[in-house]
Amino acid sequence: MNTIDLTSTGLWPIISNIVGWTYFLSWSCSFYPQTILNFRRKSVQGLSKDFLYYNVFGFLCYSIFNLAFFFSEEIKDEYRQRHGDNDNLVRANDVLFAVHAFLISLLTLWQTFIYKVSESDQRLSFTARLFLLTFLVFILVAIGTVLMGFIKWIDVLYFLSYIKLAISFIKYIPQLWMNYRRKSTIGWSIHNIILDFTGGLLSVAQLVLDAALSGDWSGITGDPVKFGLGFVAIAFDLLFMSQHYIFYRERFDYYLATEDSERQALLPGDRP
Template structure:
């Protein structure tokens, strides 16, 4: 009796395994490529749907649904798939109006999963504007990347960091570390990528390799500048108590977010988003200490205007790219509907203008007297001489 029971159990398990294997074999294997298409108005682009041979055992219809029907025409709008029928289909996409949309699919059979059968389509007014936008993007990427070196060079040439605000450096290194953490996590960590695509199944990873490289380079360049502060003349400069408190609050927030992520209260993806919010906050406040310091000293000696000019160039071109894309794709909502990125770029540019006014206008002919801890005059620096050295 016991032996017969064991045999029945083994037979049942074997049947389940066979059924499971058969179920996997007959599940239709569908694929579509490319998933990302850029098309001009009245232009036609193509996507290709493939049904793997031997995986279809029933008739079904696959229907395509446009997120914004007015932007494109799609032909055919549906395909009929049979076990012994056509296995490759060409899908025609014709641009009608600029914008972004997704084309999803649905099958008449509930056994068929179609969540991976979709297209992301961008309809543009002009291809030259696409190229111009890419060129502008690379120019401001280079401008922002190079912008760190004038300050490093000035410090090296003067063998002094007097005039460079330490609060600015402290906020900058924390901001770029948070930015690098966000980019590196989304770019390299497979677990976080899975969380992202589970939340946005039809989304694109927002982090590209140049984002990671820029964040790492900015962090390293800032560290080099901080190291200079330990070896060159710095007078009585130090990180202020206000900056220490702000950084302490950020540190506590990061620790709390990490604990919440480690205890699965929040996803690690959310942890990275919170880190990016810290970076955004730092971008809003990091220029204030340097601007105040210039005002109190009535001088910009020691603060590289080359850094500001390159940052200004990068900020202007960044906003120009957003405006070009807004017109080309009729996507003004990305600017005015969610103004964070555009607003931060504009905020930085306004501070750059303030620094240029201080350097070339307000304190153009100023002479700055460096003093030691006993308020004794130490050295007189001519603003015009400083300008010629930059």
């Protein structure tokens, strides 16, 4: 029986593009349920401010990384020199996702300044301030070492990607902790998590598929942030889904109550 070489027919690259754009849509759409929920409630109670600041800073770093890898010929040449003349695996969907994620994260953060917040729970913590300031200082030091000729710009970009990866490891923790303390996921959109989980699976799948097609598995280590982001997203999303569907199943949301009687039925101490 004759077998078809899918690589030679060009089918696998098409599949890779489909997977890539599907992950782009899943991850990009995952930001909207939270923003829409905040708008409908006219409140951001239940949403961690630390998480939002981490998201904005992290996606700013990731946007710069992807934009440079995709558009800068200097960065492309430096990458080829380090990876056996192979091209990097940053695609147009990676660039669009990163920039879009930064902008929608910025919009969600802005909502915390116009909608109702909980003063006790939704201040930017000292820990988050310390982390963000430390990251900023390290970035400035890295830029300084480039200007002095010790490293190249591609090294700064890799550093930005590592910061994004580090932020992805820590950014969900404040929200997980807030849900645990409140014993509730009200105010935190589960649709955001389901779409994020789907995007994480597809992102890793595309990177592995592209590396297999090119025969260059160093493409994965050459873009560690994309590979790491996918696995981090999957792990934390499973935790959030466990909180929402198993541990904290109370669904009543004061801010979405449609009847005055529903709101009045709550005791004063139960109200936000």
